[in-house]
Amino acid sequence: MIAGLARPPKEDAYKRFWINGAADPVVFNEDFGASARSVAARRRAESVEPEWFSGVSQGAVTGELKALDDLQGDRRFVVVPSLGPEQIECHFPEHMRDKIGAYAFKAVRVTGLLTYSSGSPFPMKVDMHDIERIAEPAKHLFDLEGLFAGYAKPEVDYTTWLNG
Amino acid sequence: MFYEHLNREPVTATKRRAVRELLAENKAKKNIITTSVITDLEVLPEKLAPEHADKEAAYRGQFDGVHMVSVEISSNVLMLAREIRGRYYRPPPEGGGYAKMMDLGDAIHLATAALLGVDAFHTRDDTDEKTKIPLVSLYEWAGEDRLCGRYDLKIVSPESDQGELDDIP
Numbered sequence: 563m564i565a566g567l568a569r570p571p572k573e574d575a576y577k578r579f580w581i582n583g584a585a586d587p588v589v590f591n592e593d594f595g596a597s598a599r600s601v602a603a604r605r606r607a608e609s610v611e612p613e614w615f616s617g618v619s620q621g622a623v624t625g626e627l628k629a630l631d632d633l634q635g636d637r638r639f640v641v642v643p644s645l646g647p648e649q650i651e652c653h654f655p656e657h658m659r660d661k662i663g664a665y666a667f668k669a670v671r672v673t674g675l676l677t678y679s680s681g682s683p684f685p686m687k688v689d690m691h692d693i694e695r696i697a698e699p700a701k702h703l704f705d706l707e708g709l710f711a712g713y714a715k716p717e718v719d720y721t722t723w724l725n726g
Numbered sequence: 727m728f729y730e731h732l733n734r735e736p737v738t739a740t741k742r743r744a745v746r747e748l749l750a751e752n753k754a755k756k757n758i759i760t761t762s763v764i765t766d767l768e769v770l771p772e773k774l775a776p777e778h779a780d781k782e783a784a785y786r787g788q789f790d791g792v793h794m795v796s797v798e799i800s801s802n803v804l805m806l807a808r809e810i811r812g813r814y815y816r817p818p819p820e821g822g823g824y825a826k827m828m829d830l831g832d833a834i835h836l837a838t839a840a841l842l843g844v845d846a847f848h849t850r851d852d853t854d855e856k857t858k859i860p861l862v863s864l865y866e867w868a869g870e871d872r873l874c875g876r877y878d879l880k881i882v883s884p885e886s887d888q889g890e891l892d893d894i895p
Contacts, residue, residue, distance in 0.1 A: 604875060605875075607875075608874070608875035608876050612805075612806075612809075612876075614802050614805070615800070615801035615802050615805060617801075619800070619801065621798055621800065622798065624791030624792075624795065625791060625792070626792065643795075644758045644760070644791070644792050644793070644795055645758060645760055645795065645842040645843070645844065646841070646842045646843070669790060669791050669792045670791070671791055678800075678801070678802070683800075683802035683803075683806070683841045684802075684841075696789075696790050696791040696792070697787075697790070698790050699784075699787040699788050699790060699794075700784075700787065701784060701787075702749070702752070702753045702788070703728075703731070703732075703749055703752070703753075703788045703794065704746065704749035704750055704752070704753045706731075706732060706784060706785070706788075707731055707732070707734055707746075708732070708733070708734035709732045709781050709784060709785065710732045710733050710769070710770075710771055710781065710785075711732075711733050711734045713733065713771035713774070714771065714772070715729065715733070716767060716768060716769070716770065716771060716772050717772070718764075718767045718768055718831060720829060720830035720831045720834075
């Protein structure tokens with residue numbers, strides 16, 4: 563096989579092709595090979611489900627608190643976000659047992675340890691440290707046009723982020 | 727878009743009206759507006775006068791977590807943002823010129839929107855000068871119709887059919 567690969571191509575082997583309507587031929591050379599490999603790699607990457615971060619991270623989730631349940635003693639509820647996952651399972655600490663009911667069916671921000679799995683970009687579970695209700699704004703953004711008028715645009719330099 | 731509204735940027739009447747319409751719908755709880763938490767960096771003045779502290783509170787108070795949602799940066803947002811930057815990177819052309827690399831802030835905004843599966847991503851950013859990569863015409867620029875070939879994310883610059891009456895000189 564190696565000998566076959568090392569042999570020069572036959573005189574009658576395909577070296578280029580033309581596309582209807584295009585004057586210039588597409589030549590089978592090193593550049594074409596590199597581009598073809600790049601396109602193939604892209605297609606492969608697109609066809610494979612991404613593997614997301616798997617592990618635990620400190621953070622917060624927001625949404626409506628529903629399905630409060632302690633039947634099995636697991637101090638469970640779910641947060642239903644407006645967007646993204648359908649629901650996120652949460653577990654509240656023992657000392658919140660008497661207080662958690664006040665948050666039922668309210669918009670809340672739950673902070674704690676978020677557990678992620680490789681199958682989803684969203685947290686699958688939250689071990690709650692804290693919870694707070696999120697109030698509606700006294701004045702909506704619609705009515706705040708020009709709130710920062712006159713202030714200079716903040717200069718945000720992201721260029722060094724993620725560049726190591 | 728937040729900056730445009732909060733700083734009353736000089737834009738066309740049709741663009742201003744489009745933003746007002748979106749916000750009016752949001753006020754009536756008919757849509758959900760979501761943005762990355764990095765919008766705070768892009769919107770809040772660097773040096774806010776002490777007597778204007780209530781303005782920062784008014785801005786932060788917008789995010790009720792239901793109809794106006796600020797999304798934190800997670801490992802997965804960063805993972806996708808890196809992929810987006812790598813995907814759309816273009817080396818400098820032979821004979822000179824600029825390499826093209828997407829602004830990290832833009833990549834984080836796109837990644838956040840793509841992961842959440844929003845209906846539309848709103849931006850005015852469409853310049854391809856120097857190192858810039860346009861956003862509104864990203865797919866046309868890149869010769870594809872989905873973000874990273876995987877995410878159906880509609881990227882638009884909202885514009886209304888007609889302008890606002892108070893913008894007519």
